[in-house]
Amino acid sequence: MFSYLLRRLLYAPFIIAGVMLITFVLFFVVQSPEITAKNVLGKRANPKTVQDYLHKRGYDKPLFLGIGRKKPGQAGNGIFDTIFFNQMRSLAVFDLGVSDVSGRELKEVFREGAIPSLLLTGPAFVAGFFMAVGFALFLVFVRKSALDTGGVILCVALMSVPPMVYIIFGQAVVALALNYFPAFGYRLQSWSDARFLLLPVSLMIVISLGSDARLYRAVFLEEISQDYVRTAQAKGVSNTRLLMVHVLKNGMIALITYVVAQLPLLILGSLLVENFFGIPGLGNTLVAAIQTSDLAVIRSTTFLTAILYIVGLTVTDICYAAADPRIRLS
Amino acid sequence: MNFALWFQNFATIAGLGLVAWIVIHGTRSERWQRAWSRLRQDRIGIAAGIVIAIYLGIGALEMIEMPHGKYGSISILGWLTQGVPIEKSYSAPWASTSLSLSKPEKLKGWHLLGTDALGKDTFIESLRACRTALLIGGITSAIYVPLGALFGIFAGYFRRWADDIIQYVYTVIYSIPEILLLISMLVVLGKSIFNMSLALAVTAWVSLCRLIRGETMRQTERPYIAAARALGQSHWNIIVHHLLPNVMHLVLISAVLGFSHLVLAEAMLSYLGVGSPIGTPSWGVMIDGARGELGREPLVWWNLISATCALFGLVLSLNLFGDALRRAFDPKRG
Numbered sequence: 232m233f234s235y236l237l238r239r240l241l242y243a244p245f246i247i248a249g250v251m252l253i254t255f256v257l258f259f260v261v262q263s264p265e266i267t268a269k270n271v272l273g274k275r276a277n278p279k280t281v282q283d284y285l286h287k288r289g290y291d292k293p294l295f296l297g298i299g300r301k302k303p304g305q306a307g308n309g310i311f312d313t314i315f316f317n318q319m320r321s322l323a324v325f326d327l328g329v330s331d332v333s334g335r336e337l338k339e340v341f342r343e344g345a346i347p348s349l350l351l352t353g354p355a356f357v358a359g360f361f362m363a364v365g366f367a368l369f370l371v372f373v374r375k376s377a378l379d380t381g382g383v384i385l386c387v388a389l390m391s392v393p394p395m396v397y398i399i400f401g402q403a404v405v406a407l408a409l410n411y412f413p414a415f416g417y418r419l420q421s422w423s424d425a426r427f428l429l430l431p432v433s434l435m436i437v438i439s440l441g442s443d444a445r446l447y448r449a450v451f452l453e454e455i456s457q458d459y460v461r462t463a464q465a466k467g468v469s470n471t472r473l474l475m476v477h478v479l480k481n482g483m484i485a486l487i488t489y490v491v492a493q494l495p496l497l498i499l500g501s502l503l504v505e506n507f508f509g510i511p512g513l514g515n516t517l518v519a520a521i522q523t524s525d526l527a528v529i530r531s532t533t534f535l536t537a538i539l540y541i542v543g544l545t546v547t548d549i550c551y552a553a554a555d556p557r558i559r560l561s
Numbered sequence: 562m563n564f565a566l567w568f569q570n571f572a573t574i575a576g577l578g579l580v581a582w583i584v585i586h587g588t589r590s591e592r593w594q595r596a597w598s599r600l601r602q603d604r605i606g607i608a609a610g611i612v613i614a615i616y617l618g619i620g621a622l623e624m625i626e627m628p629h630g631k632y633g634s635i636s637i638l639g640w641l642t643q644g645v646p647i648e649k650s651y652s653a654p655w656a657s658t659s660l661s662l663s664k665p666e667k668l669k670g671w672h673l674l675g676t677d678a679l680g681k682d683t684f685i686e687s688l689r690a691c692r693t694a695l696l697i698g699g700i701t702s703a704i705y706v707p708l709g710a711l712f713g714i715f716a717g718y719f720r721r722w723a724d725d726i727i728q729y730v731y732t733v734i735y736s737i738p739e740i741l742l743l744i745s746m747l748v749v750l751g752k753s754i755f756n757m758s759l760a761l762a763v764t765a766w767v768s769l770c771r772l773i774r775g776e777t778m779r780q781t782e783r784p785y786i787a788a789a790r791a792l793g794q795s796h797w798n799i800i801v802h803h804l805l806p807n808v809m810h811l812v813l814i815s816a817v818l819g820f821s822h823l824v825l826a827e828a829m830l831s832y833l834g835v836g837s838p839i840g841t842p843s844w845g846v847m848i849d850g851a852r853g854e855l856g857r858e859p860l861v862w863w864n865l866i867s868a869t870c871a872l873f874g875l876v877l878s879l880n881l882f883g884d885a886l887r888r889a890f891d892p893k894r895g
Contacts, residue, residue, distance in 0.1 A: 502740065
């Protein structure tokens with residue numbers, strides 16, 4: 232088991248390097264920094280302003296290697312003083328740099344956005360997980376009946392509605408027309424302000440319920456065809472106990488793979504929900520960055536979440552190995 | 562009518578022909594015949610299949626252009642709906658006057674689902690948006706399905722370094738959250754239908770490749786592959802004549818289910834402002850427009866509802882049809 236974990240841990244840096252390379256190629260090679268600068272400063276920007284902008288961020292250096300003849304006015308001393316190596320160096324120590332548009336420190340931006348995002352996604356994730364597991368168990372309990380078929384079709388139908396329609400509808404009907412909840416805004420002062428989050432959280436649960444319940448149902452059905460279930464049935468274990476104890480416990484091991492890896496991604500929040508309800512989380516920051524084409528924000532968010540996800544996957548493997556003795560032995 | 566439009570017509574017919582060819586060709590294999598006889602008894606599956614065929618038909622009507630006037634061209638759907646006039650602005654379904662509290666004007670025609678901000682008939686716009694959804698799903702599938710299936714077979718059959726490389730590439734892509742990678746690519750590449758298909762293909766092949774890799778590994782353990790190797794068959798022959806037919810049904814199922822995901826992704830990306838270019842009839846763009854319309858007085862709800870229903874119908878029937886296919890091919894697990 233130790234060598235397995237060691238292999239997993241050693242694999243992670245290689246994947247992070249790959250992610251770095253992809254983001255670099257996308258944001259510096261496919262779209263050159265000059266175009267980025269023009270997008271931010273406007274098409275008719277003064278060439279001097281563009282040059283200053285590029286120089287301030289170190290984008291006027293050579294792309295990969297600082298060898299060969301330099302273009303007039305190009306910065307960079309030495310072979311390794313290039314955009315590529317500077318980016319890699321700063322990303323490796325989590326120095327995210329500044330926003331392309333506002334010039335704010337990105338670390339600050341992320342620190343501020345993380346809490347509202349987590350307040351939104353955390354409760355939604357926990358409640359949504361239990362509801363999906365409960366619904367899936369119910370479907371497994373009534374398996375091979377019309378109720379089961381109907382439930383699965385309901386799940387598929389829930390999945391087939393685009394997420395923004397739920398949000399538009401929730402905001403228009405529940406908040407604006409019926410006036411049960413505030414339709415917009417976010418405040419963090421007292422417990423009564425939880426009402427700002429109630430509607431967004433419930434919408435997030437509805438959005439993911441269909442696909443989650445369907446997936447968990449498949450996992451539990453897979454579990455129920457195992458030999459130990461037949462043994463338990465032969466011993467006279469009741470159907471309820473069989474599901475709630477035997478199948479649920481073993482099915483949870485399989486659910487770990489889906490769930491633990493998602494945990495670090497909660498910090499990203501939800502692009503659509505946050506944008507709609509004006510919650511100042513990371514998702515909202517990202518939508519704003521798309522609208523102002525702030526590539527630095529998009530780049531660092533992509534990079535950060537990828538790292539978090541890789542951490543999540545590695546932790547998943549460790550949990551899996553800890554929970555399932557079969558993995559430990561092989 | 563220029564060359565590009567003729568090419569578009571040709572590509573449309575070729576694409577539909579390809580789908581028909583896969584189905585007809587597939588029915589030669591015994592596994593497919595058994596699945597077909599099971600599918601015929603699946604009422605939900607058949608109904609979903611018919612709905613998909615209707616959507617495909619509408620999409621094709623909008624895709625095929627014919628000469629119109631002296632130099633121009635018009636799609637068949639556009640030609641069929643020529644009689645529906647364009648109004649000045651919003652009008653409610655079935656209404657006879659335009660939607661204005663102060664000065665309602667008499668409408669030029671009758672509109673089943675009302676009209677949008679530019680006075681276009683909402684029902685016809687939702688039908689025309691089929692084309693965008695099917696186009697993006699079609700181009701993306703045409704790119705990612707062959708690549709994902711082949712890479713999966715290569716990784717599962719050759720193992721060792723081929724497996725290592727393919728696994729590394731897809732782990733890297735997989736570790737970037739899908740929506741972020743899509744947004745990053747589209748922000749950089751710019752809005753267009755082709756760019757969107759390209760970006761979606763980059764993220765979509767991963768899951769197919771993993772699935773096919775696993776199944777290929779299972780298949781290569783079976784005696785028939787060992788027998789083919791012992792008889793001196795080339796790698797290429799084994800892959801094309803033995804492995805591919807045995808994983809083809811999985812490719813078909815995940816292509817159908819993946820298609821529904823692509824249609825949803827198109828709407829979502831258009832909504833976020835990195836998807837379909839403005840002016841393209843697209844469900845995502847229509848839903849995006851509904852944000853402002855719901856705040857209006859009187860309420861404009863028909864654009865949101867018709868776009869959502871059209872999108873929902875396609876995605877739901879693709880999902881149900883995919884599930885029915887899975888049940889038909891693999892009755893024990895379905």
